[in-house]
Amino acid sequence: MSVTDELVDYDDAIARYDAVLGIEVHVELGTATKMFDDAPASFGEVPNTSVTPVSLGLPGALPVVNGTAVEYAIRIGLALNCQIAETCRFARKNYFYPDVPKNFQTSQYDEPIAFDGHLDIELDDGEVFRVEIERAHMEEDAGKNTHVGGATGRIHGAEYSLVDYNRAGIPLVEIVTRPITGVGTRGPEIARVYVQTLRDIFRSLGVSEARMERGNVRADVNLSLRTSPDVPLGTRTETKNVNSFRSIERSVRYEVSRQAAVLDGGGSVLQETRHFHEDTGSTSSGRVKSDADDYRYFPEPDLVPLAPPREWIEEIRASLPEAPVARRRRLREEWGYADAEMRDVVNAGAVEIIETTIAAGASPAAARKWWMGELARTAKTEGVALEELPVTPEQIGQLQALVESGRINDKLARQVLEGVLAGEGSPEDVVTARGLEVVSDDGPLLAVIDETLAAQPDIADKIRSGNLGPIGAVIGAVMKATRGQADAGRVRELIMERLG
């Protein structure tokens, strides 16, 4: 790993060079079966159990295209404002690697299903930036290699790899941008927000779970520098498989700093693939582009061309959900959140969860208060995502309804939530089981008040003589005695009544 690269400070580099990005995103489609055969396209199965002769590339096995995968690819294309091809073909990309059992990947080459689109992304400060999309094409995923080192292997001293073909043939759509120019100092942010926006789109379209940590969405980030926007593009590097939003941002910063140092030193950037290292935030040299990149593409003879009927495309277009950026804007207005509040909600990935909580009856303000406050803190402490907490938006709706009906107060509500998170059931169950309801019956309250006043006759006298200063102390003592289950306002009224 090369952590000894010469680096130029990012701000200094970007002041003198114009960075140009190009991003390739692969998304695994959430279909039931693979792209070209009916093996299940599922995650986490026992190795080599989700395979058919087609997945394994056995001689004579013939592929058949998954219609749902084509529909999903069209959905993605339309959501990215692309043209959908009148007719297109699959092609063989020939290369040798153990995770590609056929010795070629079935992909699309000169005739992608979708092309010439654009995506407007909303940057952190609300500015809209347009990314031009060159193409989106269909292909299949490869199997998974596990490298076994000499020390851990069954055969001592041997180094070998184990291959699982369950992932081989899972449908992918690859989305390729045109060179992204005019990024100024914001290249890292633009790259991150672009991929985040795509992730949101995949989810809203229902075409993929789009979980970065599972590798459902993988980004390759191309970057080049040039001395000014008026000169031709510089030589680019391609940082492969950058698999978290933070890594995307860091890898762009690193490549800007590294390439600037190379150019400053009078050198030239080598056209190569690079690997990103999470631990150091650096990239290291991978494979230099070479003759081996001659993939000898040719039309896949085993698959006939696709000519998606125009009526089908229009039908799909009509069923597309609202674009995430537009939807966010609409929800922000409906919910009355400030820009910064909405941005926090979006960055926390809490839009859907808050929407569901509001649908369950909570006010927008209450929904935000719970999810961005108490629950966000708990999620952070536990190191899990909000949606992974053992509480549903419906339960938060019920909890808030209990507060609004006056049956519990804010303080009790936090205890109820604690119970729900501990698996004690619904908010109603926790209130009953823990006896957390606000004491609304005056009888028991008056008894506690009388006891408290009797214990502190001086204070009672002061209040009686019109000095209301110490009343807070009495309310506090009553609240303490009732373990927070009294309504403080009612306690105050009762004290005043008692003391005339």
Place this chain on the structure above:
Amino acid sequence: MSTINSDEVARLAALARIDLAPDEITRLAGELDVIVQAVATVSEVAGDDVPATSHPIPLTNVLRDDVVGRTLPVDEVLAQAPAAEEGMFLVPQILGEEQ
């Protein structure tokens, strides 16, 4: 005019992992050249109104429903593997990288 020379055949053979002896390369260069010339002749005849053909059958949109079918039992999958371990194909150490 020759369009396929020995160097080109040697390069393609290397890319396709086909081990060819020098005399085979020379022979194939000649044979492939004849084929390429023949195709070039056909191309001269075809006008702009003739679209390039990748498939001889006039069929499009052969699609399958997204329904899970039968998969192979794992022991059958691995039966033909030269080596296997932990239910996976065992292959020599991979020196290159993923594409």
